[in-house]
Amino acid sequence: MKNILIIGAGNAGETLASEILTSDDNNEYNILCFLDDDINKREVNINHHSIKVKGKVKDIEHIIKHYKDNNTDIEEIIIAIPTLKQKELLEILDIIYPTGIRYKILPGFFEIIKGNASIKDIRNLEPSDLLGREEIGFDEKEISEYYKDKTILVTGGGGSIGSELVRQLITLPVKKVMALDNSESAVHNLIMSLNDRNNEKHKHKFMYIISNVRDYVKVDKILKEEKPDIIFHAAAHKHLPFMESYPEEAIKNNILATENIATLAIKNNIKNFVFISTDKAVRPTSLMGASKRICERMIMSLSHEQNNTAFKITRFGNVLGSSGSVIPVFEKQIREGKALTVTHPEMVRFFMSIREAARLVIKACTLNDGIIFTLDMGKPVKILDLAKNMLKMYGLTEKDIPIIFTGIREGEKLYEEILMDDETLIPSQYKKLFIAKDSVKCLTPEERKVMIDAFDIASLDADKETIKMLMRKYIEEYTG
Structure with a gap:
């Protein structure tokens, strides 16, 4: 068993210690003391066990030496203070x-409600712990009834967001969750x-489907056979530099695929x-962001012209740890001992x-x-x-x-926004x-068809300037 020291003798630490001491499954941890x-x-008293609080966090080296002098090594430290602010954690x-x-952390209140801490919640420190903000909770009790016996389709189900949607949705009382993706490796990883x-x-x-969301006939067949109650459309190209180089792919996989599904x-x-949208759709400067704003406008237009399907858009900032995001890049650079690359010293992002x-997507649907x-x-x-x-x-x-600066990339902003000027x-x-209340001018079915046909032709020609011109025509605020 590992000799551990727990930082934090509050409700979370005490409840964690209680489970370690009383659980039949625990053969991993031996608690030496609290700080x-x-x-x-x-001291903390649990079921006839008394565990001493040996001192403050700053006393840790002294505590380690004390145990070592008594032929006992502290092998792991668990930080069990869910309310920690970023500065305090650092x-x-x-x-x-x-x-x-080695150290691990007990996550925040979104996973630990009212001190209901558990051994299974202990994990390695993650970059999200460094954000200095408390994550939103799942509110599982509030949303369970809504999802009861529902059949759900997640497009892009093997991607970063799509796969996490699948993992969280199957914990709800749903009937079935289908992950649709055209990437074998992504589905295999899921x-x-x-x-x-x-x-x-x-x-x-869980069920998986290997298919391209742009395959109209096949997707139509899937919807007829499986009859999903909800579609979460997460399939998209999202890498900003790639879409600047190949904007026709942003049209095909973002605009045309979204219109299709x-x-x-x-x-x-x-x-x-x-x-699933992005903050880069707000006053876009990139072709990727512009393509997502076109999708937003299209979705809002479809919502207003019929009552069969309730359409919703979720818009959020950068997702830590998703493929292509800055965190995996930093982690790879650190592992390889290479300099960390930052485009600009003043570059800021919502994370x-x-x-x-x-969770945002799952709750918004309700x-x-x-x-x-x-x-x-x-x-x-x-x-x-x-x-x-x-x-x-x-x-x-x-x-x-070292940290080096590489310069702002084409289509990139120093800062991102979540709202348009006229949104509240x-x-x-x-x-x-x-x-968010958006006053965007909706397209008529005829206008939407003209727009889609124009983008379809532009994607075949793959001419960047023509595509940019079309983006400006349908999104006045696009400045790319």
């Missing part, structure tokens, strides 16, 4: 790093992720359709974890008011600060691995989830 900065906490990490002892002990009991609800949803009487992004839903993203984060904190998370400094936010029934 807590509250001088009034002397200060604790500064104290832990020199010890060389299947492998469902083999862990947390997902094992839900796997029977959305019109098929109406044709097959699908009750709910949720489109959220993949878990949180999926709401009846509004079409565009967005999250209170908190304060934007400087990419430079994130790079420095990533180094700190690995116990490194800029002396070990209205609180929803869920914490931090808001309804």
Whole structure:
């Protein structure tokens, strides 16, 4: 068994310790002591066990030496303070790093309600822990009834957001969750992720489909046979530099594919359709962002012209850890000992974890008011600060691995926005989830057809300037 030290003798730490001491499944941890900065906490009493609070966090080296002198090594440190702010967490990490002892964290209140901490919640520190913001909760009790016995289709189901949607949806009382993706490897990775002990009991609800969402005939057949109650449309090209180089692919996979699946949803009487958008669709400067704004306008137009399908749009900032995002890039550079590359020292972004992004989408679907839903993203984060904190998370400094600036890329902004100028936010029934009122001019069915035909032809010609001209025609605020 590992000898561990728990930082935090509050409700979460105490409940965690209780499970470790009383669980029949625990053969991993032996608690030596607690550390807590509250001088009034002397010991924690659990089921006839008394565990001492040996001191404050700053005393950690002294505590380690004390145990070592008594032939006992502390093998792991668990941080069990769900309310930690970013600054406080970084200060604790500064104290832990020199010890060389492995550490893990008990996540925030979104996973631990009222001190209901569990061994299974202990995990390695993640970049999302460095954001300094509390993630939104799942509110499972509130949404379970809505999802009961529902059949759900997730396009792009093997992607970063799509796969997390699948993993969270199968934990709800749904009938079936289908992941549609044209990437074999992405679907294989999703299947492998469902083999862990947390997902094992839900796997029977899962089904995969290898298909391209642009295949009208096949998708129509799937919708007729499977009759999903909800479609989450997450399939998209999202890598900004790639779409600047190949804008025709942004048209095909974002605009034309969305028009395809959305019109098929109406044709097959699908009750709910949720489109995954991005903050880059707000006053877009990139072709990727512009393509998503075209999709938003199309979805809002379809919503107004019929009553068969309820359309919703979820819009949020950068997702930590998703493919192509800055975090995996930093992690790879750190592992390889290469310099961290930041485009500009003043570059800022809104961030959220993949878990949180999926929760926003899942909860937004249950709401009846509004079409565009967005999250209170908190304060934007400087990419430079994130790079420095990533180094700190690995116990490194800029002396070990430097940070270099590479310059802003084509179509990139120094900062992102969540709202258009004429949009206003209205609180929803869920914490931090808001309804955005967008006054966009909807297209008539005839105007939409003309637009789609024009983009279709432009995608075949693959002429960047023609595509940009079309974007400006249909999105006045596009400045690319």
